[in-house]
Amino acid sequence: MTLGWTGALSQLLEIVLALALAPLLTGWVNQCRAWLQNKSAPPLLQPYYLLHKLFNKESVLAEHASPLFRSAPYIVFGCMTLACSIIPTLSTDLPLTLAADAIALVGLFALARVFISLAAMDIGTSFGTLGARREMLIGFLAEPALLMVLFCASLISTSTSLATIVETLAHRELAIYPSLAFAGVAFTIVSLAENARVPVDNPATHLELTMVHEALILEYSGRHLALIEWAASLKLFAYSCAGLALFCPWGIAEAHAPLEMLLALPALALKLAIGGAALATLETLSAKMRIFRVPEFLATAFLLAVIGLLVHILLGS
């Protein structure tokens, strides 16, 4: 892993790609879900139109909103951009992966969560604090579970560096590894919770009893809302790519191979399309659960990940 021009190039390419493609993934998931639910689907590019519209609108701020409230969208957006740039999507030859490993990735998501929760508390409305409390509740349960999933992969590759993990996993022979199977289920659950998806949260609701993510961002408008929506897309993209990199890493380019990177792009697009469709299916098949069922749901993920770790240590696979 050197900081050569291929590294810099692939890093830049990856950031631009993530920023550009993330809303597309969101649009694709929405479209799939609409199809599955027998609704007429919005255009695939709808998230882009939305972002454009929001950026054009003026931002309406509450009278007593503090600078923290105004800077939070930028911070969250910054965190998610960094997250997307350290997760190996096209290539494992990324200079920025050195700056943050798997543990720092979890920390990065936590940082974004803390800031958006603080911003939600800033206005002091009933929905804002409700959203902040629920978001932190989901967060403190999901974060250890995610860390355990990543530890599982780390133990297999004896590294917490995301690039090394992906390279190691990609070079293993094609088989089902019990530890990774447990971790995979746990990861799916965590991703649903972290991305405000159906069994835990409903992205399409504004019903006060059920909303979590929507309650957090209720006071935002204009460009701030646009940045947050974009950051949410980036987060979904980051989680999907992390999941693909961990559990189906084939097709990712390794160091010094510009050609491989060109091939990696269609592979990634295909994997994301399948993953997005699977997500929409999961969302359609499951019902939203009460907020106090969520701890059980996430505790299951936590335990599954720990079992994955134990299985790895006991069986060595």
Added chain:
Amino acid sequence: MQTDPTQWLLLDWAMALIGAWLAIGAAGVWALRRFALVSRVLFPLGGAVALGLFAVALGALFVPAQVAVLAIGLPTLPFHLRLDALSAFFLMVIGATAAGVSTFAAGYFRQGEGTPPGLMCLQYHIFLASMAGVVLADDAYAFMVMWETMALSSFFLVTSNHRVAEIRRAGYIYLLVAHVGAIGILMCFGVLQANTGDYSFANMRAQQLSPFWASVAFGLALFGFGAKAGLLPLHVWLPEAHPAAPSPVSALMSAVMLKTAIYGLLRVLFDLLTLQLWWWGVVLLAVGLASALFGVVFAAVQSDMKRLLAYSSIENIGLLAAGIGLALLFSAYGMKPLAALALTASLVHVASHALFKSLLFLSTGTVLHATGERNLGKLGGLMRAMPWVAWVTLVGVLASAGLPPTSGFVSEWLLLQSFLFTPGLPDPFLNMLIPVVAALIALVAALAGYTMVKFFGVIFLGQPREPRLMQAHDANAWQRRGMAWLLLANVLLGLMPIQFIQLVDPVTRKLVGDGLGPTVAQHGWLLAPTALERASYGPVFFLLGVAASFALAFVLVRKLYHGRIRRAPPWDCGFPWQTARMQDTAEGFGQPIRQIFEPFFRMRRELPSPFDAQPRYRVDIEDHFWDALYWPIVDAVVRVARLIGLLQQGRIAVYLLFSFVTLIAMLLVVRQ
């Protein structure tokens, strides 16, 4: 005494500076009620001395151990002092923290509150000097004298507002636990000297204890130092004493005094004891994790801001104990590099906790001064009235939540990294245990985030819950200077962990025989404790990455679109009557934790009936330890005391008879 009086060793400088603290304290007595002199001259001077001590300690890390003998105290028992890498490290932490806290204190104490300012100054500086003395002591006698001075001076500081009954009670519990712990430490030294009658640490190092006696010494040390550090189940004094003390004192107690207990633990386990057994590590891990989880869960449900921080201290001390336990485990199996990694994680956490917790306690001090409120239920919205304090506190909050790129994350990261190496341990049972432990640490870290969002959000964000909060004033100049120093130290520690680990290197080399210094120096600004492929973390790049995309987004949005803003009433789904009462209270924010971790608490709820004209909702949370452990002990003590009461007849003749019988008995013993 030094042989060459013209050349001052670092230890001499350290002693001189500690002497300067005592002199400042004495000057405080001289200027007993001259408030301006005490607060504007003496406290800043104390801060300057602390800075000097910090510099001396920094220099002492890299020189061989220096010893001195001070002929104070009993004729045949001089004080042995020693400045080695371990003492230097803790001296450095004391100096750095005290510099900020003393400067802050110059602007904190107000006229006409509790203890006269001069006396406060005396107690405060004796407290500082005794903490420095504890880490320099090189024999059990000097150590215990310093230790007790530390306990007593801090007791007086805690009870400085002694007219309040609750504060007296808190001070009493603190004194009691401190002394029970001190007995444990004394007995531990008794075991360590192995009947040689020589209580110098040099002699203890030379003793070869049998595994049984070594384990007894370990148990006593864990008990004694655990009582001071606030490890389960001896934590009860901590949430009482920290809120009772004035904020600079709470800051010192939580940030530094608890660390002297960690110092003692390290000194006994890695230096004085020549033998290390693996199961000690497991015990420490278990106690540490239990404390950490307990502390953070209780912190999340508190509604007094200083109590919340006190419980958070229990959590951090627990994490420290877990790290030391892991280091002990590795060390007992002879895996020196890994022991060094775990120990480095703990030492980084010592520094980071000292810095961020003192910052947070000081910030509660400014809030307390500005509003007169400690209760989270009556605060809120202070970010508007006290923006400076709020932004500084935010950094402390992020560090306390263990978020990158702050100092709190560095230690958490190193600790988790060292847990990932545990599959290398030769014992399959331990291998299985470790993932569970790592999972618990992850849970504790995530809960700390929850707690800190509650802490910051309820105090500084939202609408003010009381109208007078709008008139709150921001920190004054001295307070800002003190907090700015701690903020700077915090940020530097977070961004430059590599340089800091190089400072810690001599300490780990001394304690476990290996260090991370050379390894981490290889990769420039990337922190990689073993190899770059294995794990790396670059806090500076991390910060730059987030900041760069922040700035780019900020500029591009304005360039491509616009930067227009309109102010309006909050939207809140169109609900028009928003009052401050509709926000979450501290209790409301803690409610999910109360529900999920219900078995942890003993709760008493008073719920209003629908027909109450003035409905009251009240919930009291206590921990089980009072009922299950402390009250039975108290009852037993009272029962025994009653038996002793039988002796008290109130008649001189009977007492003389007792004396006579005792005398006869003594003579019989002596004669044989």
